[in-house]
Each structure stands twice: as C-alpha cells, then as structure tokens.
Amino acid sequence: MNTQQMEKIKTGKGFIAALDQSGGSTPKALAEYGVPEEAYASEEEMFDLVHEMRTRIMKSSAFHSDKILGAILFEQTMDRKIDGDYTADYLANKKGIVPFLKVDKGLADEKDGVQLMKPIDHLDETLKRANDRHIFGTKMRSVIKEANQEGIHKVVEQQFEMGKIIIGAGLVPIIEPEVDIHSADKEAIEHQLKEELLTHLNMLRDDERVMLKLTIPSKDGFYQELVDHDRVIRVVVLSGGYSRDEANKKLKRNQGLIASFSRALSQDLHADQTESEFTHALQTAVDSIYDASVNKTQ
Known part of the structure; x- marks a missing residue:
C-alpha cells in the first residue's frame, strides 16, 4: 500500500x-466525443480510438493533481502506455x-429491483496485474432501481464480498451501489441502502477499509454517517445522468462528498476541437467539479 497515495x-x-x-459503454462515449461507429471496423480499432481519447485527456495541462486526486481506468487502459510508461x-x-482500476465485468439482468454484478472471472489474476502495474485501488458497480430490501441486501453483500478479496490483495476497493436517479423510489432506496452499508461497514475488521461511490442523495447531508465512519476512507459521488451543472449544484450542498464524474467531466470534449479549445473545455469542467467538491454551501 502506497501510504503517500493513501493520504x-x-x-x-x-x-x-x-x-x-x-x-x-465505449461506443456511446466515442459518439459523444464525435467519433461515430462507422469510424471503426473492429473492437480493436474502437479501443485504440478510446485510448487516444483518454490519452488526450490525461496529457492535457488541464488534467493535473492540483484539482484531480485520482483517476479510474478501464482494464485495457491499465495495460496500455502513455509516452512509454504504463498508464x-x-x-x-x-x-x-492516484490510479484506480475498474474490475467489474458489467451488470447482470435485473432481478428483485436491482442489477448485481456479473461474475468477476479471474479476479485474482486481475488484482495481481493491478499490483504489478502500481494500481492503488479498484472500482466495481451495481445498480439499484427499486426499494426492494432483498435486492438491496444482495447488492451490498456482493460488493463487500468482492471488496474483502480486493483488500486481501493489498488494494483499496471503491464500492459502488448506484441508485437510479429516475427511480420513483429513490429516497426510500437511499434509506435502505444506508442501513445496509452501515451494517456491512460495522462488520469490517479494524484493518479493513473501503471507499464508497454513491449517487448524490435526495436529502442534503444524508450520507454524513458514512463520511464519518472510521472504516470509510472517502465517499465520492457519481453524476448518474445529471448534467454537470445540476450534479455540481447538488454536490455543493453535501459536506464531505467529492465528485467522481465520468460523462459530466467529458461532456464538452470533442475530437475535432483544437488543442486550445480542448484544453479550455476540460479546464472549465475540472474547475467547476473541483469547486463543487471542496467549496460547500451548507
């Protein structure tokens, strides 16, 4: 464990x-970046193009540690290089x-109002490679769509089961039980989810610590107990389909939560932008997300 990165x-x-x-999700991300599906003829070409997009973001002068603490990578990105160095x-x-790695293999079909993670095949081998590539932590995502107690319990149970394996490999897991922002039950889901998370956090040993990645709650300050829990390193939130402006506005009202945005970070970036235009668009996004993460209105 890299203690400097942990701090x-x-x-x-x-x-x-x-x-x-x-x-x-790569075809959609590329399309939003201005690269249509007809621009590539194979999966290999698609991943080459998305690595070019990610490389452009990471090499930009707007992408720097003054405002960005960490970055979550796709497995192929981890195994590729930028300027001769592994990503x-x-x-x-x-x-x-600080580098993190997405380790889940996508979502299973919906059952009991939730989508569990598909089986994470060869997780031990992936974690070994992650250590070899100097990855600090991992991320894995499930989705909750209904206030179904059994389904929510299964989501959290699966996340913590995988999380303990990841901790055992010397990495920090980001546990991500996303709540669908369009769910009519969103606030009820959040109450059930928080109780499940607290139950599982309280079952961890003193030396077992995790990060949480959650949907911005309907009630401001609702996740403060999780932020303050001694088994939680940090609570980050996803944009979850909100526009960047809306996500930032909601985040700003929640003490202790910081952003971990994907689409909201890159929504104004386009393949045909000049380097000056690209840098300006990325810097605008970085500045606004940073501000919402550190300057609270409560």
Missing part, C-alpha cells in the same frame, strides 16, 4: 476522474494522480 485520497482537496468506460505510472509519476 492524498483520504485528505486531499479535489475529485476523482472516471475514465473507465468499458466495452459496452498508472504515467498518472502517478508525471501527473501526481
């Missing part, structure tokens, strides 16, 4: 950039940004 994530001012679009080493050594 940065635990106490640093800033946010975590999510650059972890996977195979299923995690480039982030840590050239940018001062």
Whole structure:
C-alpha cells in the first residue's frame, strides 16, 4: 500500500476522474466525443480510438493533481502506455494522480429491483496485474432501481464480498451501489441502502477499509454517517445522468462528498476541437467539479 497515495485520497482537496468506460459503454462515449461507429471496423480499432481519447485527456495541462486526486481506468487502459510508461505510472509519476482500476465485468439482468454484478472471472489474476502495474485501488458497480430490501441486501453483500478479496490483495476497493436517479423510489432506496452499508461497514475488521461511490442523495447531508465512519476512507459521488451543472449544484450542498464524474467531466470534449479549445473545455469542467467538491454551501 502506497501510504503517500493513501493520504492524498483520504485528505486531499479535489475529485476523482472516471475514465473507465468499458466495452459496452465505449461506443456511446466515442459518439459523444464525435467519433461515430462507422469510424471503426473492429473492437480493436474502437479501443485504440478510446485510448487516444483518454490519452488526450490525461496529457492535457488541464488534467493535473492540483484539482484531480485520482483517476479510474478501464482494464485495457491499465495495460496500455502513455509516452512509454504504463498508464498508472504515467498518472502517478508525471501527473501526481492516484490510479484506480475498474474490475467489474458489467451488470447482470435485473432481478428483485436491482442489477448485481456479473461474475468477476479471474479476479485474482486481475488484482495481481493491478499490483504489478502500481494500481492503488479498484472500482466495481451495481445498480439499484427499486426499494426492494432483498435486492438491496444482495447488492451490498456482493460488493463487500468482492471488496474483502480486493483488500486481501493489498488494494483499496471503491464500492459502488448506484441508485437510479429516475427511480420513483429513490429516497426510500437511499434509506435502505444506508442501513445496509452501515451494517456491512460495522462488520469490517479494524484493518479493513473501503471507499464508497454513491449517487448524490435526495436529502442534503444524508450520507454524513458514512463520511464519518472510521472504516470509510472517502465517499465520492457519481453524476448518474445529471448534467454537470445540476450534479455540481447538488454536490455543493453535501459536506464531505467529492465528485467522481465520468460523462459530466467529458461532456464538452470533442475530437475535432483544437488543442486550445480542448484544453479550455476540460479546464472549465475540472474547475467547476473541483469547486463543487471542496467549496460547500451548507
């Protein structure tokens, strides 16, 4: 465990950039960036193009450790290089940004009002490679759509079961039970989810610590107990389909929460922008997300 990186994530001012679009979400991410599906003829070409997009973001002067604490990477990104260095080493050594890795393999079909994670095949091998590539922590996502107690329990149970394996490998897990922002039950889900999270956090040993990535709550300050829990390193939130302006506005009203945005970070970036235009758009996004993460209105 890198103690310097741990201290940065635990106490640093800033946010975590999510650059972890996977195979299923990559075509949409590329299309929003201005690269249509007809621009590539194979999955290999698609991943080459998305790595070019991510590399452009990470190499930008707007992407720096003054305001960005960490970055979540897709598995293929971890195994690729930027300027001759593996991506995690480039982030840590050239940018001062802590690298994380998305380890889930996508979502299972909905059952009991939730989507559990698909089985994470070869997790031990992935975690070994993550350590070899100097990754600090991991991220894995589930989705909750209904206030179904059994379904929510299964989501949290699965997340913590995987989280303990990740802790055992010497990495920090980001546990992400996303709540669908369009759910009519959103506030009821959040009450049930918080109780499940507190129950599982209280079952961790003193030396077992996690991060949480949650949907911005309907009630301001609702997750303060999680922020203050001694088994929680940091609580970050996803934009979850909100526009960047709306997500920032909601985040600003929640003490202790910081952003871990994906689409809201990159929504104004386009392949055909000049470097000056690209840098300006990214800097605008970084500045606004940073401000919402560190300057609260409560």
